[in-house]
Every structure is written in structure tokens, then in C-alpha cells.
Amino acid sequence: MNQIDLEFLYNNQLALDSVEKLLPTLPESMIKAINVFRTIRSYLLIKNLNGDIIPINHICHMLKDAGIPLPVARSIEAIFIEQFCQLHSISFNLLIDMELSILKKFLLKEINI
Numbered sequence: 001m002n003q004i005d006l007e008f009l010y011n012n013q014l015a016l017d018s019v020e021k022l023l024p025t026l027p028e029s030m031i032k033a034i035n036v037f038r039t040i041r042s043y044l045l046i047k048n049l050n051g052d053i054i055p056i057n058h059i060c061h062m063l064k065d066a067g068i069p070l071p072v073a074r075s076i077e078a079i080f081i082e083q084f085c086q087l088h089s090i091s092f093n094l095l096i097d098m099e100l101s102i103l104k105k106f107l108l109k110e111i112n113i
Contacts, residue, residue, distance in 0.1 A: 019103065022107075027106075030102050033098075033099075034099050034102060036076055037098055038095075038099070039066065040059065042066070043063070043066040044062075044092050044095075046066075049092075050092040051092070052092075053089045053090070055088065055089050056080050056087055056090060057077070059076060059077040060076070061073075063077070
């Protein structure tokens with residue numbers, strides 16, 4: 001198992017089930033990050049914005065519109081601004097890539113690569 005094709009995991013339903021089973025074994029910080037990415041992606045799908053590029057400074061308003069309490073939405077936006085300072089915008093596909101990167105990092109660490 002030298003190379004892990006995480007894109008394949010998402011394209012294959014059985015593998016997707018395996019990814020979902022993997023989530024509880026991840027560190028809490030990774031789970032929280034993945035949940036944030038998924039919440040934002042869900043909102044983008046619901047609002048039919050999955051093809052759009054969203055400025056980072058609009059995350060708070062998006063999450064608030066999705067029903068996330070304002071203080072939590074502000075905190076999430078602040079985390080994005082602080083942790084991903086090189087990003088000025090996000091997209092549906094970028095959020096998927098970010099989630100896959102987290103999973104890949106964890107899996108590679110688990111197999112000592």
C-alpha cells in the first residue's frame with residue numbers, strides 16, 4: 001500500500017463506507033475540521049452554489065444562513081482566516097480536497113510513510 005488514491009475512495013460507495021468508518025478513529029481536531037468542511041459543502045449544495053467561489057470573509061454569513069449560531073459561525077470564519085491565511089476564497093471542490101488531505105495525512109501517518 002504505497003500510494004493511496006483517496007479520490008477513488010469517494011467515487012466508490014464501498015470505499016466511502018470505509019471512509020465513514022474511519023472518521024471515529026481520527027483525532028478530534030480532524031473530525032471537527034471535516035465536519036466544518038462538510039457543513040459548508042452542504043450549504044453550497046442546498047443554495048446551488050457548488051460551482052461558485054466563495055470569499056473566506058463570507059463563511060460566517062453562509063453558516064449563519066445554514067442555521068449555525070452566529071458566535072460559532074464567527075469562530076469558524078476566524079479559524080479559516082487564521083489557519084488558511086493563504087486562501088482568499090473557497091469552493092466546493094477545494095473543501096473536498098481539504099477533507100481528502102486530512103484523511104490522507106492521517107492514513108499516511110498510520111502506515112508510517
